[in-house]
Amino acid sequence: MSAADVLTVAAEGGVIGDGRTGANLALGVGLIGVIIGWLALARVSGRIGAGNARTGALSAMAVGLAGTALAVLHLAxxxxGPGTGNGMVGAVVAIPLGLTAVVMGRRALARSRAAERNSGPVLGSGR
Known part of the structure; x- marks a missing residue:
């Protein structure tokens, strides 16, 4: 089974569940991406000391992109229409949720790169 077939089966709800399963899956993946992005931003700002902010940022971007892809595939x-029980409204909500995870991950990645640049040695300080 190819990756495209797996995504199509996941977006359609697979063999289990009704039409809302694919949308709920996309919502869950998007929400996980937002949580990972929030944690990565917290790591960069120093509120959470455990973990690597760069890895969290890249993970948030990947998970957010996967959630957005699942939602778009479910809509397609x-x-x-909306209100028919096929999960279209959930998929419409999952798209900005996944995109929010991507934006949060990108923001954390940019902040971690800036922090790495600023933490280098100071030139001309004589130390």
Whole structure:
């Protein structure tokens, strides 16, 4: 089974559940991405000392992108409209949630790079 087939089955809800399963999956993945992005931002600002902010930022971006892709795929494969029980509203909500995770991850990555640049040795200080 190819990756495209796996994503299509996941977006359609797979063999289990109703039409909302794919949207709920996209919502869950997007929410996990937002949480990872928030933790990465907290690591960069020094509020949380455990972990690597760069790894968290890249993870948030990847998970957010996966959630957005699942939501878009669910919207493309679902039939009917909002209120029909196919999870279209959930997929519409999952798209900005996944994009928020990507933005938070990008922001944490930029801040971690700036922090690495600023923590280098000071030139001309004689130390």
């Amino acid at each position: 494969t679902s039939s009917g």
